[in-house]
Amino acid sequence: MIAILARKIQNLQTNLKLKRTIKLVWSAAKGWMLFSVSMIIVETVLFLGSLYALKLLVDEISKINVHDPEAEYQIVKHVVIAGIFSILYSIARFVSAYAIEVQATKVSNFIDDRIHETAIQMDLSYYESPAYFDILKRAKDAGADRPNLVITTLLEITKNVLNLCAIGSLFIAINWLLLPLLIVFALPTLFVRIYFSNKQNEWRIKHTPLERKSGYLSNLLTSDISAKEIRSYNLGTYFKKLYLTFRMEILQQKLDLSYKRTSKEIITTGIGSIGFFTCIAYIALGTVSGTNSVGDIVMFLMIFPQSFNLIQYISSGISILYTNNIFINSIFELFDLKPSSSDQGFSREIPVRTEMDLIVKDLNFTYPGSDRPTLKNISLRIPLGKIIAIVGLNGAGKSTLIKLLCGLYKVDSGEISLGNININQFDVSTYRRQVSAVFQDFSRYNFSAEENIWFGNIDKEAVYQEIVKASENAGASSFIEKLPNGYKSMMGKLFEDGHEVSIGQWQKLAIARALYSEARFLILDEATSALDALAEKELFESFRKHIGNRAAVIISHRHSAVKHADYIYVLSGGQILQEGTDSDLLNMEGDYSKLFKENIEV
Known part of the structure; x- marks a missing residue:
């Protein structure tokens, strides 16, 4: 029993990485985080202040002497004070909501940037590993907004706890056991939610490959790359049915898990409600027997439901906090990956001499x-x-x-x-x-023709004359200059005003990109496979003529x-x-x- 409990506690500690999440949000938006926390505190203080101001108003009305000339002034004064607190509280709520939204935006952008930065640093071997794509998908599915949600949920829990302490302290005058009993009745629902959050996470990890398969099929059905073959071989209906099969399997299992969770929550919530009304019955019977005063029952009926709601909010907040932390672990799982081809501290400069093989x-x-x-x-x-x-x-x-x-x-x-x-x-x-390579599966960038070539040496500012020269040497200038905006023309049909060209012309753009680079070694991996015999002959004649001090590696059948x-x-x-x-x-x-x-x- 003790071993099982220890494992569960260890599991909770593993999933609940609050400290790391807070550090992540702090790195992304520490100024706004401080401001958001400050506004939550101000909001809470103003809320409690408005309650106290109303209490003073009620007290003033209860002891009013109609013959006192100051009575009217005192009432108006307390109404004004209560009104000011209420207005300030409303303003604080709006400012707090705005601060949290700004903070969320900054954190979301920071997470997106970190995901992209991690992805571009990974070795090519990661992109040939299904396990890496599973991790990447879970990190993306976790959502860049969850770290910020953890912070805001934590603040909401803190605020509700403070409010509960303020309101719950009034229970002491009636019966000190009431508040602890309410908390005990709320615990079963909290335990159920945490239990099923773990189950949902286990299910999510297990079914990531199936989720990726369904995503792959969806991309096949909607991608321009596969559109021609899907229509030529009439594959659309088959892929659509296969996609629906995967999606229905995923959705059915999600619904099964949701059904089990809902049924358990109905039971635990029912237990909580029974406890709630049991407490009401206890106080009511105490009033009848004379143990409690009528004032006690009036105050109890005013604050008890609000306390019960606060406890429910806290319980729900803890569950949300835990669930979001589990998802955030997927983001940390990606961030913790390290490229295996690290430089290991080596940073020797490339020799400038030309006689290098x-x-x-x-x-x-x-x-x-x-x-x-x-x-x-x-x-x-x-x-x-x-x-x-x-x-x-x-x-x-x-x-x-x-x-x-x-x-x-x-x-x-x-x-x-x-x-x-x-x-x-x-x-x-x-x-x-x-080393500059034109790979067999070269990329077709939906950017301008000029940018497509400039990408070969993005570390320096684009030089138009050199771009044109590389284009001419690759045989690409003949079709680029015929485009409506020449080198400024958008390539591909993915975006507005784009121009699609043949695969052979795309290949010439890729070769121009390699020629534009300052690499000493050029590699052409089946780089002329889409060119006709004449275009290939002209390319190699130009290549031999302009190779200079560069070396070239040609792979071809x-x-x-x-x-x-x-x-x-x-x-x-x-x-x-x-x-x-x-x-x-x-x-x-x-x-x-x-x-x-x-x-x-x-």
């Missing part, structure tokens, strides 16, 4: 959660001023190697060096600016994209099995000749 030596890598190596004993060199190609069948490990070169993952063993310095000794963000590379590495099964020039590899037995020799593109 990117060198991979004996690299091995296995994805987190997998026991099968993706890359084994990889060694290669990417010299500045040269074009290097990496070729291999699907699943050979090419995209994984690109992620490692971009600093998106840490290698398990071996190393990647920049100018003979291990890249782990550099600040991650600083190193990543040295097309011979036309890799044949002019200075050196080629062939990946197979996570290992480099062949390397050499195009002519060397065509004359060797292996994957390269199998891919290209029989059908060489001209």
Whole structure:
């Protein structure tokens, strides 16, 4: 029994992180928090003052002497005082509500910013983990307004407790047991609410994956990305039925939990009501027997219901406080995540010299959660001023190697060096600016064409001439200049006045973005897959001409994209099995000749 009670107390302490929540709100809006607390105190004082002023008015009326010339003045004076307190109390309530609203807005913005900041700092591996998306969803569902609700609820509880103490002190004149009895009768409902708050939280954590599945289906049904295929394959009805199946399962279980909670609360509330009327009967019978005076029963009937309501408000407030704290724990769960690829104190500056190669030596890598190596004993060199190609069948490990070169993952063993310095000794963000990649699944930003290119080097102010130059070298200027507002034209159809273009034109924008960067190493991962043969030829001719002191890594299944590379590495099964020039590899037995020799593109 003691062990069970200890576990429950431990569970309460784990879920009720008041101190951390208060610190969070303090960080977001300490000035407004102080002002809100002050206004709650002022509001409470004015409320009690107005009650006392009314008491003095009643006392003055009860002892009035109609023949006293000062009587009228005294009554008017107390009415004015009571009125002033009432007006000030109303003003304080409005000011307090405004302060709480401002505080809530600031806290909400602070939480949103922290969630976004945490998300962009996380390693790429988190975005390949369902557990991370479960945590992220729970944090978003918790709501950015809950931390502030905890503070305001705590203040409301405090205010109600003070009011209860002020009113309840009058019970002492009647019977000191009345107030403790009322509290005891209210406790069962409070325990039921806390119990089901825990159950709701357990259910929420357990069903987060199902919630995400239903959200995914909803996005499929409403997204512009999947709209064409859903209509082409007539998938809409199937996805809609599947979504409804998931939603009905979720809603039914929620309703079942709500039904159990409601039935238990009906019982405990009934117990509380029985206790309430039992106390009334006790006082009434005491009046009949002469134990209590008529004045006692009048005062009792005036303040007892109000006290009972205050106790109910306090009980409800504690339940709300506890429930909100449970949800806030999901926000803290996200904030407590740490990127595994932290800099570990290294912040070595990137050398300014130009004779730097990117060198991979004996690299091995296995994805987190997998026991099968993706890359084994990889060694290669990417010299500045040269074009290097990496070729291999699907699943050979090419995209994984690109992620490692971009600093998106840490290698398990071996190393990647920049100018003979291990890249782990550099600040991650600083190193990543040295490598600019056009990924296979490149992003299409619904911003202006100019901004789409500028995103390649957002750390410096946009230079229009350089943006145009990068666009021309990528072959994107020909269609951008035909848009109604040229480089100022909004891309995509997501927003008003947007212009949709072909996937090949989007790809040229992505290449222009990479060319606009100041990175020394450019990586094109199937970056010409959406271009026609002529556009690809023009791009690589321009690329070779303008590469300068940069290096380029080209990954492609097309011979036309890799044949002019200075050196080629062939990946197979996570290992480099062949390397050499195009002519060397065509004359060797292996994957390269199998891919290209029989059908060489001209």
